[in-house]
Amino acid sequence: MKEKEKESLIGKDTNEIIEIVKSFNEKDYRGKQISKWIYQKFTDNFENMSDISKDLRNELSKKYYLYNGQIIKTSNSDDGTIKYLIKFNNDTIEAVNIFQKYHLTACISTQVGCNVKCPFCATGLSGFRKNLSASEIVQQFLLMQRESKERISNIVYMGMGEPLLNYDNTIKSVKILNKEVGIGIRNITISTSGILKGMEKIIKENLQFNLAISLHTADEEQRNKLVPINKNNPLKDLLFLCKKYVQETNRRITFEYVMLNNINDSIDHAKLLIEKLKGIHCHINLIPHNKIYSSENYESTPMNKIKLFKDILSEYFPTTIRVSRGREKDSACGQLRIIQGV
Numbered sequence: 001m002k003e004k005e006k007e008s009l010i011g012k013d014t015n016e017i018i019e020i021v022k023s024f025n026e027k028d029y030r031g032k033q034i035s036k037w038i039y040q041k042f043t044d045n046f047e048n049m050s051d052i053s054k055d056l057r058n059e060l061s062k063k064y065y066l067y068n069g070q071i072i073k074t075s076n077s078d079d080g081t082i083k084y085l086i087k088f089n090n091d092t093i094e095a096v097n098i099f100q101k102y103h104l105t106a107c108i109s110t111q112v113g114c115n116v117k118c119p120f121c122a123t124g125l126s127g128f129r130k131n132l133s134a135s136e137i138v139q140q141f142l143l144m145q146r147e148s149k150e151r152i153s154n155i156v157y158m159g160m161g162e163p164l165l166n167y168d169n170t171i172k173s174v175k176i177l178n179k180e181v182g183i184g185i186r187n188i189t190i191s192t193s194g195i196l197k198g199m200e201k202i203i204k205e206n207l208q209f210n211l212a213i214s215l216h217t218a219d220e221e222q223r224n225k226l227v228p229i230n231k232n233n234p235l236k237d238l239l240f241l242c243k244k245y246v247q248e249t250n251r252r253i254t255f256e257y258v259m260l261n262n263i264n265d266s267i268d269h270a271k272l273l274i275e276k277l278k279g280i281h282c283h284i285n286l287i288p289h290n291k292i293y294s295s296e297n298y299e300s301t302p303m304n305k306i307k308l309f310k311d312i313l314s315e316y317f318p319t320t321i322r323v324s325r326g327r328e329k330d331s332a333c334g335q336l337r338i339i340q341g342v
Contacts, residue, residue: 009064010038010142011135013176024059038066039180042146069139071147084144088112088136091129095140095159097148105154108140110170111161116193116229118216120260120289120298123160131166137173141181155183158191158212162229164198174209185209191256193227194238203241203248212254212285213242217264218276226264239276246281253282258289259301259309270312277317284319286310 009017018031033051037043044067046057072092073085080099085092096107112129119125140159145152155177157163163170170190178185189210192198202211216226223230230238242253255277259265273284286309289300301309306321313319 006063006065008066008068008133008135008139009034009060010066011133011138011172011176013180020060020064021056024056026056030056034060035180039142039176040182042142044146067139067143069136069143071143074147082144082147084140084147086140086143088132088139093132093140093160095144097144097152098156103154104148104150104152105156106141106144106152107156107159108137109159109161110137110157110163110166110173114161115165116162116227118193118214118227120226120258131169132161134169134172134176137169138176138181141177141183153183154187154189156189156191156212158189162193162195163190164192164195164202167198167201171205171207174207178209189254193229194233194235195229196233196237196241199238199241199245203245206249208249208251210254211245211251212256213238214258215255215273216258216260217269218273219264219269222264226260235276239280242280242282253280255282255284256287257284258287259306260289261299261301261305263298265301265305265309267308267312270309274313274316282317284313284317285322286313286319287322 009020012020014032014035017035018028021031021034022028030052034049037049037052041048043049046052046061046066049057069086069088071084072087075083075085077083082097082099084095084097086095091112093109093112095109098105098107109132111131113127114121114123115128117124141152141155157170157174174185174188174190177183178188185208189212190202191212191214193214214227215223217223218235220230220235223235245251246253257264257273277284286306288303288306289298291300310319310321
């Protein structure tokens with residue numbers, strides 16, 4: 001069987017792997033052993049599965065593989081953050097292992113590029129190529145964990161792409177990372193720019209992961225420019241679903257707000273944000289804009305002005321200012337992009 005006709009076992013849960021081994025006339029426990037090798041021991045080769053018979057390993061290798069992704073380049077930042085360039089067949093994506101004081105966080109991608117096209121984000125400006133499979137999403141975490149000397153305990157879907165435009169693969173990967181790898185569901189965050197159909201599905205999922213909304217402005221017309229999908233996913237409808245999400249799940253939402261100098265950072269913008277978010281159990285995360293190469297030439301709001309913006313919001317909502325990690329290596333929020341010719 002040609003390699004391209006094979007399937008990856010990564011991205012399949014234990015029950016699916018059990019069904020596969022049963023097709024080889026093996027007992028259920030063999031599937032559990034294989035799953036443990038993949039998701040707990042992070043093996044990259046069937047030959048390493050020492051408690052699996054050689055015959056079964058050979059049969060598996062004829063129809064399945066483990067990884068089609070490989071790390072081809074790393075960039076280390078002074079703060080300990082590491083960016084990985086990962087190649088899947090003919091496509092490359094970027095993912096980041098973020099160093100934080102008490103834990104490590106994997107920032108993973110769901111698409112090659114992004115078709116939301118926010119003008120202040122390098123990923124959107126580099127175009128859209130394709131959705132990543134559930135296997136390729138999970139592989140990013142496994143590859144980073146294999147390289148890391150410490151356990152990665154948190155995951156954020158804040159890399160390249162819009163997770164809710166790759167809904168099924170995103171949700172399947174969340175379930176595998178939670179149930180098979182053992183990442184606590186409340187240590188997993190999905191960030192979306194607000195895809196209404198995806199939001200409606202999330203409300204029905206009954207999964208207790210964290211939800212973050214890339215808001216960036218509370219002005220409907222301005223959001224049409226800053227987050228172009230707003231034209232087909234209006235802010236008023238998004239905020240209605242946010243309220244419904246809180247009511248149905250009893251979970252708090254995080255609203256992400258990139259601070260763009262003299263664009264969305266006035267006192268009037270703050271007041272409008274307070275008005276629009278009234279009644280939603282939420283936390284607001286203000287994000288200093290990270291410089292990218294763009295014809296728009298966006299600049300970050302000065303820190304003293306961000307702090308004033310925060311002070312106004314803090315009277316009504318818990319509000320924080322994000323500490324950017326990996327900025328000098330283009331590893332921070334909004335800086336990930338497609339790398340051509342690798």
